[in-house]
């Protein structure tokens with residue numbers, strides 16, 4: 001029989017995790033862009049797949065399940081786009097920002113930059129703008145702790161040198177760099193999803209973590225987990241994750257299987 005979008009070995013593992021009452025709380029931690037929301041040319045147009053919204057709400061409502069979104073997005077952006085219920089943990093800016101969704105809004109940790117970091121962020125913005133200038137389809141996104149050089153809309157003749165210059169800029173200014181899908185992120189508050197996920201897991205005392213992600217930056221999260229955790233790569237590309245599905249629709253189907261198995 002054909003596997004459908006969720007491979008048989010992944011289905012079996014999800015069923016086993018759901019049936020293991022010792023694996024509580026089960027932390028279900030999910031990347032946003034490319035995992036729950038198909039990639040878009042305009043980041044503001046990203047939305048969780050409609051089927052995913054209900055699955056996430058139902059998962060978060062299950063006893064013994066903690067839901068988290070772990071994203072490179074700025075927190076304000078993630079909160080605006082994430083259609084998730086109260087109680088969901090949000091990790092933004094690759095871990096530099098943390099919050100929890102409540103019935104009354106966002107309960108968030110305040111991110112404070114030192115004067116030196118703020119100055120460096122301003123300098124980064126100006127230099128990143130110079131990288132984008134004159135290159136069709138290259139543009140700069142500003143976040144509270146980082147700037148992002150986007151190249152999704154650019155032809156390789158513009159994208160390749162823009163990404164190379166952005167990476168060199170990070171080295172020159174001594175800031176953190178992350179090279180994701182058609183983005184180079186330059187941050188004055190270095191963070192990575194692996195460190196953030198480990199911290200959240202410790203806080204919740206979660207014996208088992210399910211993490212799903214599609215990008216190179218999600219590899220930090222996969223690498224930070226244990227062999228008994230469930231790591232799920234979404235889409236193509238090298239990975240250390242144990243399981244793989246083809247696309248966000250299949251990732252949502254895997255989460256729906258987990259939900260069914262939880263009963």
Ligand SMILES: O=P(O)(O)OC[C@H]1O[C@H](O[C@H]2O[C@H](CO)[C@@H](O)[C@H](O)[C@H]2O)[C@H](O)[C@@H](O)[C@@H]1O
Pocket residue numbers: 031032033034038039040041042043044046070071072073074141148150152180181182183185215217
């Ligand atoms: O960790 P994620 O939730 O995957 O967020 C990473 C970055 O997401 C956004 O960029 C990516 O998605 C865009 C919309 O689909 C796409 O246009 C871009 O090419 C992708 O890299 C966001 O704009 C970045 O700030 C996030 O860090």
